[in-house]
Amino acid sequence: MELDEIDEQLVRALQRDGRASWEALAREVGLARSTTKARVRRLVDECGLRLVGAVHPGALDLNQMGHVTVEVAGPALPVAEQLAALVETSFVTTTAGRFAVTAELRTTDLDAFQRGLSRVQAVPGVLAVQVLTYTHLWKDPYFPPGPLSASGSARQFDLDAADHALLSRLRVDGRASFAELAEVSGLSPGATRARVLRLLGAGVLHIGALVRLTPLSRVHTAGFAVSLGGATEGVAEHLTAIDEVDSFAEGIGWCNGIGSIRAGSQEAVFATLERIRALPKVRALESWTHLRAVKEEHDLAHPLTT
Known part of the structure; x- marks a missing residue:
């Protein structure tokens, strides 16, 4: 399936941030939120685009x-x-x-x-x-x-069982909802969101389009x-x-x-x-x-x- 320039822009934006909001993606490409969401869904369902979490080695x-x-x-x-x-x-x-x-x-x-x-x-x-x-x-x-080197921030990060559960789930689906992630982590949705943001901020995790x-x-x-x-x-x-x-x-x-x-x-x-x-x-x-x-x-x- 041939992609047009808007599709390419969406792929590049999702490579940078695979959990970007629909509103942010819509602003990126100049389309309505609903149209942008439909475009991404088509890329995932029909074109094989994967949005995954990469864990720092x-x-x-x-x-x-x-x-x-x-x-x-x-x-x-x-x-x-x-x-x-x-x-x-x-x-x-x-x-x-x-x-x-x-x-x-x-x-x-x-x-x-x-x-x-x-x-x-x-x-x-x-x-x-x-x-x-x-x-x-x-x-x-x-x-x-x-x-x-052993001094990298990712190596200094102390991961517990909840962190590992979140990383495992996000490796499969980088856009899993915080409610879904809360189920696997055993934390509340609010605490789960804070954990995911901490993992992202520490460089332990990057969520993006597999390209x-x-x-x-x-x-x-x-x-x-x-x-x-x-x-x-x-x-x-x-x-x-x-x-x-x-x-x-x-x-x-x-x-x-x-x-x-x-x-x-x-x-x-x-x-x-x-x-x-x-x-x-x-x-x-x-x-x-x-x-x-x-x-x-x-x-x-x-x-x-x-």
């Missing part, structure tokens, strides 16, 4: 994150499906380019990350892997930016890796200021940083890549096109436990 004690690009021998999909079955992977895609498969790993620490990487390398059909272990999230549609590889529209999604001549800081700030750059993480490994681009056309993707190449200190840029999401964290989210 640090709140789940997943303190080590990284990106793996995979070269394969033979068909890519069986490899991607086996990678998706690993508990360490949170996101797996098939791609067009030198790397047939990409994956993101999230583990408790570096030792667990290494064990997960060994399992990736042991999957039949995996020919070679290139790894970037994240040290800093500069931009991500689901998590607040900042260093991946990384959405089939909703004509948006093209590409990945890229940059190698720099010098410190990432400064370059990363310029890079993440580009609207089409959807995410960017700095790390240690085969390149200095990895990110993604979302744009309305192949020409816009190319123009964004050209802007990145023109940034100071960028010495090399490699890119690939994401074709299919084989595993998306929110599709396969397991209930949280205390």
Whole structure:
């Protein structure tokens, strides 16, 4: 189903705030509240839009994150499906380019990350892997930016049973009503609202539209890796200021940083890549096109436990 510009505006607004009121969304697109609500309902019911809560990895004690690009021998999909079955992977895609498969790993620490990487390398059909272990999230549609360290605010947040119940429910339905959330949390609707706002304010939770590889529209999604001549800081700030750059993480490994681009056309993707190449200190840029999401964290989210 083809989306028009108003639909695209709604998706972008919901990506920023998946619990935005109907009135706020109506003001965003210049339509009546009832029309706006009907539009969003159509996006959810007919187009497969999902509004979900993303829990910061640090709140789940997943303190080590990284990106793996995979070269394969033979068909890519069986490899991607086996990678998706690993508990360490949170996101797996098939791609067009030198790397047939990409994956993101999230583990408790570096030792667990290494064990997960060994399992990736042991999957039949995996020919070679290139790894970037994240040290800093500069931009991500689901998590607040900042260093991946034990001092992050999400890691200092003390979660109790009610918090975990709320997070589990919101991972499935980011727009669940406070009355519905009160039922699972055991709190009053007022106390539930205060808890949800606290989780959002602390960066533990972000509620938004799941859009990384959405089939909703004509948006093209590409990945890229940059190698720099010098410190990432400064370059990363310029890079993440580009609207089409959807995410960017700095790390240690085969390149200095990895990110993604979302744009309305192949020409816009190319123009964004050209802007990145023109940034100071960028010495090399490699890119690939994401074709299919084989595993998306929110599709396969397991209930949280205390």
